[in-house]
Amino acid sequence: MTLELKGITKRFGTFTANDRINLKIEAGEIHCLLGENGAGKSTMMNVLYGLYQAEEGEILIDGKPQRFQGPGDAMRAGIGMVHQHFMLIPVFTVAENVLLGHERELGGLKGARKAVVELSKRFGFDIDPDALVQDLPVGVQQRVEIIKALSLDARVLVFDEPTAVLTPQETDELMNVMRQLRDDGTAIVFITHKLREVREVADRITVIRLGKIVGSAEPTASSNELASLMVGRDVSLTVDKDDAKFTDKKLEVTVLTVLDRIGQKVVNDVSFEVRGGEVLCIAGVQGNGQTELTEAIIGLEKPASGSISLSGRRLTGKSVREVLDSGVGFVPEDRKVDGLVSEFSVSENIMLDRYKGAPFVKAGTIDFATRNEFAEQAKTDYDVRAQSIHSPAGSLSGGNQQKVVLARELGRKLELFVASQPTRGLDVGSIEFVHKQIIATRDTGIPVVVVSTELDEVIGLADRIAVMYRGGIVGIVPADTDREDLGLMMAGEMPEHLKAAAEEAAA
Ligand SMILES: Nc1ncnc2c1ncn2[C@@H]1O[C@H](COP(=O)(O)OP(=O)(O)OP(=O)(O)O)[C@@H](O)[C@H]1O
Numbered sequence: 001m002t003l004e005l006k007g008i009t010k011r012f013g014t015f016t017a018n019d020r021i022n023l024k025i026e027a028g029e030i031h032c033l034l035g036e037n038g039a040g041k042s043t044m045m046n047v048l049y050g051l052y053q054a055e056e057g058e059i060l061i062d063g064k065p066q067r068f069q070g071p072g073d074a075m076r077a078g079i080g081m082v083h084q085h086f087m088l089i090p091v092f093t094v095a096e097n098v099l100l101g102h103e104r105e106l107g108g109l110k111g112a113r114k115a116v117v118e119l120s121k122r123f124g125f126d127i128d129p130d131a132l133v134q135d136l137p138v139g140v141q142q143r144v145e146i147i148k149a150l151s152l153d154a155r156v157l158v159f160d161e162p163t164a165v166l167t168p169q170e171t172d173e174l175m176n177v178m179r180q181l182r183d184d185g186t187a188i189v190f191i192t193h194k195l196r197e198v199r200e201v202a203d204r205i206t207v208i209r210l211g212k213i214v215g216s217a218e219p220t221a222s223s224n225e226l227a228s229l230m231v232g233r234d235v236s237l238t239v240d241k242d243d244a245k246f247t248d249k250k251l252e253v254t255v256l257t258v259l260d261r262i263g264q265k266v267v268n269d270v271s272f273e274v275r276g277g278e279v280l281c282i283a284g285v286q287g288n289g290q291t292e293l294t295e296a297i298i299g300l301e302k303p304a305s306g307s308i309s310l311s312g313r314r315l316t317g318k319s320v321r322e323v324l325d326s327g328v329g330f331v332p333e334d335r336k337v338d339g340l341v342s343e344f345s346v347s348e349n350i351m352l353d354r355y356k357g358a359p360f361v362k363a364g365t366i367d368f369a370t371r372n373e374f375a376e377q378a379k380t381d382y383d384v385r386a387q388s389i390h391s392p393a394g395s396l397s398g399g400n401q402q403k404v405v406l407a408r409e410l411g412r413k414l415e416l417f418v419a420s421q422p423t424r425g426l427d428v429g430s431i432e433f434v435h436k437q438i439i440a441t442r443d444t445g446i447p448v449v450v451v452s453t454e455l456d457e458v459i460g461l462a463d464r465i466a467v468m469y470r471g472g473i474v475g476i477v478p479a480d481t482d483r484e485d486l487g488l489m490m491a492g493e494m495p496e497h498l499k500a501a502a503e504e505a506a507a
Pocket residue numbers: 012017035036037038039040041042043044385386387395396397398399400425427
């Protein structure tokens with residue numbers, strides 16, 4: 001099957017998100033779409049999947065024009081989408097999830113079970129159709145999404161930033177699955193900001209900038225070449241930093257335990273110190289207690305025991321307001337839920353809780369002209385691509401939403417900075433900028449904690465690395481620890497040869 005987008009134009013109001021896009025996707029190829037934040041990649045895929053209707057242009061399958069009124073039409077035409085935020089129901093089994101919404105096509109639960117078994121066999125997935133989705137690791141849940149699409153005979157599969165939630169090992173496995181699907185004749189559209197992945201699997205690379213296709217690249221291109229094609233300038237892919245210069249400031253977390261709603265330990269006896277002037281990166285697969293740990297630091301989670309203090313002042317027991325007011329910047333892992341108010345404008349989100357002592361607050365009232373100037377400056381500094389500072393944050397592309405959160409949190413007068421997945425979804429140019437900001441923040445002499453599942457980011461930013469697994473810290477190791485070893489630690493195993501170095505790094 002050949003899929004073709006011909007002259008696709010999609011506008012939001014007066015803004016053109018996709019400008020006369022021509023793109024051909026062939027069976028049996030992995031076609032990577034590269035583009036900076038807000039370039040229009042997701043918009044294009046949403047048009048393809050029937051979620052948006054284009055103002056101009058057409059979608060052709062094997063030369064025949066299609067009219068997609070919604071995803072149902074796209075699915076029937078053989079287009080499948082693997083979402084980054086999975087659309088599965090956790091308390092349903094695999095087969096029930098595959099069946100959901102397609103009862104007729106699959107012939108009931110029996111048919112769905114059969115499809116799961118057959119497709120698992122064909123692609124070498126080890127998936128039990130009767131397992132509950134909530135009991136499966138994220139990488140396996142993603143395979144359930146793939147199976148769901150394939151059970152409806154998808155011939156084109158779109159993966160929109162699928163590796164953002166995966167471990168390095170799961171990412172490698174996904175690459176293999178994509179290759180297998182390709183060899184089986186499926187056309188794969190792969191959107192990712194990670195150049196390592198592009199170079200590994202792409203058969204063809206198309207670059208989109210400001211809504212237009214600007215060219216293509218060979219899979220043999222270097223990461224630097226791809227990066228500059230994408231953002232239109234040279235980008236440094238490594239983090240430049242001087243050795244840490246420690247100050248007296250200190251974050252101390254002492255035998256901290258946090259329980260979840262049913263009383264299980266999600267953070268288990270965690271102790272560490274971060275000195276002023278250093279970055280401690282917390283590595284680990286998502287869901288191993290990092291979220292609860294960072295939320296305990298800013299007062300969102302009430303610990304069952306243990307304490308947290310900042311430069312000798314106790315943070316435990318304080319309200320979130322009090323913690324933030326004591327100079328704590330916090331980037332939550334889920335920008336959509338915790339980082340932004342989607343209906344509020346970019347400028348409102350930048351000032352959200354920063355009115356105390358802000359330059360735009362005079363005698364208890366907001367001076368809108370000054371606030372707007374302030375927001376314009378932040379928009380420029382952080383290269384937020386939005387139509388204006390008055391656009392609702394929810395209308396921004398994922399990467400640009402993240403930049404709004406960062407502009408707010410890094411713009412405070414800080415005594416401590418805690419960031420979860422600070423660069424998730426950002427393009428290489430923006431990552432370069434944010435990493436520089438984080439290092440500059442560290443160099444002001446405050447403690448910085450960065451939680452990240454990206455090993456490149458961890459290795460680039462960290463002065464020391466703590467790895468979390470099942471609520472506990474497996475070890476705190478030097479920043480130059482081997483990737484393989486970090487991978488093992490992320491699976492809960494402490495390599496014997498690292499134990500001495502870990503004791504030294506933890507001290
Ligand atoms: N529903 C919407 N309303 C208004 N503008 C929108 C809407 N959806 C997207 N846009 C705008 O269209 C542009 C392209 O967004 P899109 O999400 O396609 O970018 P992207 O290339 O996927 O970026 P990212 O890498 O950040 O995810 C952005 O400037 C965004 O603000």
